[in-house]
Amino acid sequence: MNHSRESYDRLARELGGYRHPWARVLSGPDPELTFDLWLSRLLTPQTRVLEAGCGHGPDAARFGPQAARWAAYDFSPELLKLARANAPHADVYEWNGKGELPAGLGAPFGLIVSRRGPTSVILRLPELAAPDAHFLYVGPRLNVPEVPERLAAVGWDIVAEDHVSVLAHAPTWEDWQMRGEFMGKLARRADWDAEATVRGMPYREERHLVLARQLGVARKLGA
Template identity: 65%
Template sequence: MPPLPHSKAWYAHLATELGGYHHPWRRVLDGPDPEQTFDLLLEQVLRPDARVLEAGCGHGPDAVRFGQTVQQWIAYDQVPELLEMARRNAPHAVFEEWNGKDALPAALQDPFDVIVSRRGPTSIILRLPELAAPDAQFVYVGPRLTVPQVAERLTAVQWRIVAEWRISVQAYAPTWEDWRVRGAWMDEPVSRADWEAGVTPQGMPYREERYVVLARATSSATTLPELS
C-alpha cells in the first residue's frame, strides 16, 4: 500500500521517485504561474544583510535560487531524504532536521530577519516570537485562496498581515491519472465518472490558486514592497 499523502513516508517517496518536493501531476496553465507573485515578493523583501529561515525547505530550490543573495540562509525540513538532496543542491546554506514543534535546534536559536514558508508548514507561525529579530518579516504562500490557520495563528502570536494576495489561474489536468494524483495531493475527492463528465479536449479544468501573505509583529512599522 502506498504511503498516505503528506505523511513523512510519502514525502520520502517523492524524494526518491520524483527527485524532490514537486507536484506529482502534469498541468497546463492558461496564464502565468500564480506562485510568481510570491517569487516577486521574496525578491523585494530579501536584503544582502538578512538572516533567513525557511520552513519546510524540501529539496532546497529556494536555497539554491536565493541563498547566496543574503547573509545566511538556514532551512529545515522533517524528511531526511529531502534534506540530503538540499545539502547537495545548496552547499552554501545550512539545513537542519526539525519538525517545527520540538525544541529549537542550535542553528535556529539566533534571530532571523525573514522567515519564509513556500507551501510549507503553518506551524512555524506559532514559533515566530522565538525566531524573529526586531522588525522581522514572515512571507508565506499557500496552495488555496484561503488558508484560515495562517490568519488565526498570526493573531495568536500578535503578528499582523500587512499585505496579502489571492491569485487564481485557469488550469487543466491533461489525463485522468494527473487528475487522480492531484485529487490525492489536495485531499479532494475525485471519481472516474466526474472525470468523464467534465473533461475537455485540454483535460479536466480547475483553478490553480495561491494565497500570498506578508506579515510582521504588531509593533513593527510597515513599509510595503512594490511588486514589479
C-alpha cells in the same frame, strides 16, 4: 496527500523532490510568481533568512546566494539530502518545528519564509524573529484561515495579502488521478468523461499569500 514523513521521503525518491506528480497547463501566470516577487524585494545582502519546510531546497538554491545567511529545516531525511546537495551554501536542519530549536540554528532571523510549508512556524516567531523581521507565506488554497489567526495570536500584523486563482488543466486522465491522490481527493472517471475538454480537466490553481510584521513595526511592502 498523506503528510507523513514516509510520504515526503517517497516523493524525494520517486520525483527527486517535493514536486507535483501531475502535468498541468496554466491559462495565466503561475500564482507563485507573486511569492517570488515579494521574496526578491525583501532580500538584501544583510538579510538572515529561515525557511520552514524547505523540501528539496529549490528556494535555498535560487534565493540563498542573495542573503547573508539562508537556514532551512524540514522533517524528511530524504528531502534534506537533496536540499544539502542542491543548496550547499545553506544551513539545513532536520526539524518538525516543534520542541527545542535545533542546535546551531542561530536565531534571530530578519525574514522567515514558508512556501506551502507548515503554519506551525508562526507560533515560533517570538523565538525565531528579529525585532523588525518579516514573515512571508504562500499556501496551496485560496484561503488558509489558520495563518491570520496564528499571526494575531503571536502579535503580528498582516501588511500585504493576496488571493490568487488561475485556470489550469490536467491534460490526461492519469494526471487527473495523480492530482486527486496528491490532494487527498477521489478522482472519478465519470467526472472526467463528463467535464474534461480537449485541453483536459479544468481546475483552479489557488494560492493564499501573506506578508506580516510584528505589531508596531509594520510597513508596506517596498517601503
